[in-house]
Amino acid sequence: MRLSGLLGSQQETLPGITGTARLQRRDGALPQRIAARDIVFLDRVDLDRRTAETLVAHEVSAVINASSSISGKYPNLGPEVLLAAGVKLIDDVGPEALRGLRDGATVRLHSGGVFLRGKRGEELLVHGSEQDAETVAARMSEAKSAMSARVAEFSTNTAEFLRRERMLVLDGIGVPEVRVEMSGRHVLVLAPGEGHAVELGRLRRYVREHCPVLIGVSEGADTLRAHGLTPDVIVGDPTLLTERTLGEAGEVVIPAGPDGHAPGTARVQELGIGAVTFPAGGNPEDLALLLADVHGAALVVIAGSRASLEEFLDRERSLSNPSTFLTRMRLAGKVVDGSAAMEFERSRLSNIVFLVLAFGVLLMGLLALAASGVGAPYLTVLGGFAEAVLEFCTGMIT
Template sequence: MRLTLRRSAPLPETPGTAGPARVDPRTKALTKRLRPGDVAVIDHLDIDRVSAEALVACQPAAVLNAARSTSGRYPNLGPEIIHAAGIPLVDDLGPDVMSLTEGRVVRVEDGVVYDGDHIVAEGVEQTSETIERNLEDARAGLSVQLESFAANTMDYLRRERDLLLDGVGVPDITTVIDGRQVLIVVRGYHYKEDLATLRPYIVEYRPVLIGVDGGADAILEAGYRPDLVVGDMDSVSDRALTCGAEIVVHAYRDGRAPGVERVEKLGVPHVVFPATGTSEDVAMLLADDKGAELIVAVGTHATLVEFLDKGRSGMASTFLTRLRVGSKLVDAKGVSRLYRHRISNLQLFFLVLAGLFALGVALAATEAGQTLIALVMARVDDVFSWVGQLVGGSS
């Protein structure tokens, strides 16, 4: 009896995109555990550029957003960055999508999220056309945000005039800043590239290194140790907090400081700085009040869109802080793009070779050079003779 083996037909591929769900309403917290192939589930109104770049770096299979990735308040760049990376972005899914079980495999198809065969939520999958349309609408409504930004700026000035004008409330620290240059690192746009470009400056001037929250980890990753870590301690690692740097916990104006509990659990000495603005403002004000000769900022926020990108009214404080610091501040953000080395190693080799040839010709044209060349050639001839005798003797 002859048995006939038949190949089974391949199983049909599951349509859409699938992967284990990683759920967190805070994008910054989610990226710490997001792995390639996971499905990122967030609740992030107006995805900003920094958050989008952090998501793209994790290489998720898809990004599911319970909120609108572009609300129309201002032209944020996050959705465009995610889409350009080839990662599906499904928008406005509603709160139900946040109920997905962590680690459970989910599937996304045509803007619909499935848990097995069950439909969890339906949203809008962003395309180049929808993203561009949303940005156009946002640009039209930017004037409203400008008015709000101006109002927030005046409100901050009224509440923090003593701090801005007289430095009232700045804590005492042990790190010596007076008369030295200070480098403040924030995990903002192009911070890695800019920090690498500033390496010669760091080696030569040895500035006081201040890491703002996750900026302290950026300093460690670059091969340095921060002198100060400033922030609310929500995005800095335990390694940075225990590296020996002085810790300044940014607190709310009423004295509440959620980051203190974490620092105390680690047993790390610290001081508290109550202020209304952002942690990068606190770092600048601290450096200025303690007598910094120059403040170099990497990754900080400088433009209006960047202020709005943070999605908080307190960003108005950064505008006033920059006015307060004044001519001491040198913004190094984007310095890595100012000049890029265009000479390849091969071109450099031929350039050196041409230089040596020109030097040889110049030496040959002088009496001293001819004598030197004759001595060198005689020495080379002696070496060849010695090698020849060595080879002849061994044979």
């Protein structure tokens, strides 16, 4: 649908809000450039309060969400924060809104419609559900009721799981021995969750500098090898992995049921690969965390897995969530999310930049002394200091 002839001053009289579109380009990230009165396009289920507060601080005029800002799984506060600040919120426009729009384009919002402005007029891009205080309050009420039921179900499942697996979770009894030495070392556990390959790519510097023990969970082991890394340990069903990955791994651990049956054992036997079984009720990534913890890992970084509130209250994952919840509690501060490890490396790079700049200032001072002809007695001492700083910076970078 195209509205032609709406040029010049006529466009300014059209109802609604007009602004510059800013698009989310990757999962979980806000657009890099956001200015006052911009219209931000996201694809985020259950818009959280922190994101909403960030958008309000940037003084955006509207938020267009490709997904539902309140799915009903739990009462999230993001939509209320936006509306209270006078920010318009349009939901459920669909992913095509992000695919068919250019960052920086001029758009107009009116009655749930998103209109794209061009040289020949306006075109209706997508249409969504415009939220107000009443619709958000109704969805929040539904979410609170649903959350009560989910919390009760989760508590029951957790108590039952702890009753069955208390010796494993509390005391580590039943965790198999492995040949790979983990005591006092970093361990990177790569689970095959959404975006895990991208997350692994962003951890390249961490892997290079800390040389962690690499544990591939199921298909995560193939991803490690695809990135030029050899998994030290594989935890998962061998039938999901390539023969080459299985053959190169230092150790293969196959999860087994309470009766001891381990799917995939026949495959490793056919390939002549040694393997140990891990009888437990948890999912493979939780077993990998327990394996690292019991064998003395100093720090465990997990990538490709999320342990958010939404995940714990997701009915589809309700059978495995107690395992994840209790395992994370056991490891406590020893387990770090992959995104946090990336932030550590980013901060470290900032320190390196500072040191390089400091060295540059020092070098300029040395040159000034040399040019003046009066600083000769100090050049030897300062020159040695400059060499030490240079060696330190080089060591940090490499």
